[in-house]
Amino acid sequence: MILSASRIDYSDERTVRLLLSRLIEPEDNLFTGLREWTVPADLLRLILEGGSSPPGWPPGLAERLDKRRAGIQLRLAQADPEADLAAGAAVDARFLIPGDADWPASLDDLGSRAPFGIWIIGYFDPRAPAVSIVGARSCTGYGSQAAGQLAADLARANTVIVSGAALGIDGASHRGALHVGGATVAVLACGIDRTYPASHHALIQTIGLRGAILAELPPGMRPTRFRFLARNRLIAALGMATVVVEAAVRSGSLVTARHAAELGRAVLAVPGPVTSLQSGGTNRLLCDGATPAVDGRQVLAELGIEVSAPPAPRPERSDTPSAEPKLDPRAVLVREALPTASSGRAAEVLALAAATGLAPGEVLALLGQLAAVGKAVRTGGGWALRR
Known part of the structure; x- marks a missing residue:
């Protein structure tokens, strides 16, 4: 169903946010500015119907919006909230907005830069402690091992591991949490119905079954460089801390660390060899005051999370058949x-x-x-x- 401005129900908060997420790219500076002055329904009405600026607005915002309105109208002609919901339902995804029971309240700390809504497959407890782990795609064996072990240590302590499902450190972090039966969340830079990177299809599917997959972009949207950069703020907001395992001096992972610091989250980094290019950015973070991340127990202690006793050792293997696992x-x-x-x-x-x-x-x-x-x-x- 193709929409026109005259057929939009501005009182339907979910439809309004579905439309805004389809019309506006994440981290668009014009609209983050506008959101500081108006609520979503009024923002959508202003975008589509025009009119004079409300009293007290900073000069220039309305003029900038006028120049963008023609391009937004082209997007509106292709917008269909019902089709987006159907595309999400086809992959067992639902669209969350603020006020929903499963909405991650930590995203609200982003203020006018918060997503209009979040598509989610699976489930994680948004009230549980969470740590974001990020790093280089072309990581070393040292970085991969450090990320996997750190994620496993934290996941054993019932800490949710948040990352971006990318190659390298992201994938190692997700796998480390899954290996010990922990919860992990993958934040995508594309539509919830897409798998990126394709080589992580099985991993992302497993995360959806045993944790959660999140995306702010509508179904069908492809990843781009700017969408990856915008996605980083969500990873930073979802964690009470961000740990950078390996990162070059110019790295998107350092952008995530900067977002975390701006949000008042803890920033930690895994020390690396001074001879390694992949550790240039992390070592610089440490020089700038980031906390060293040595292992999971140390990270939990830094964050003030009580560390539970280590798990009891597994019984030795016997030749007798094991009992069927007890189900919830x-x-x-x-x-x-x-x-x-x-x-x-x-x-x-x-x-x-x-x-x-x-x-x-x-x-x-x-x-x-x-x-x-x-x-x-x-x-x-x-x-x-x-x-």
């Missing part, structure tokens, strides 16, 4: 609502939510648990019970 009672509820794979049928997340009385995000997280122990499989656009 809610997971059992979901399992019993699944059709068998041999039946050729599959249940969608919303149908399972209706059958179990659980929230869709909760159902998706429990399906991830069932898949991890071989009890559920994704098939035919839904889920089925694996025998």
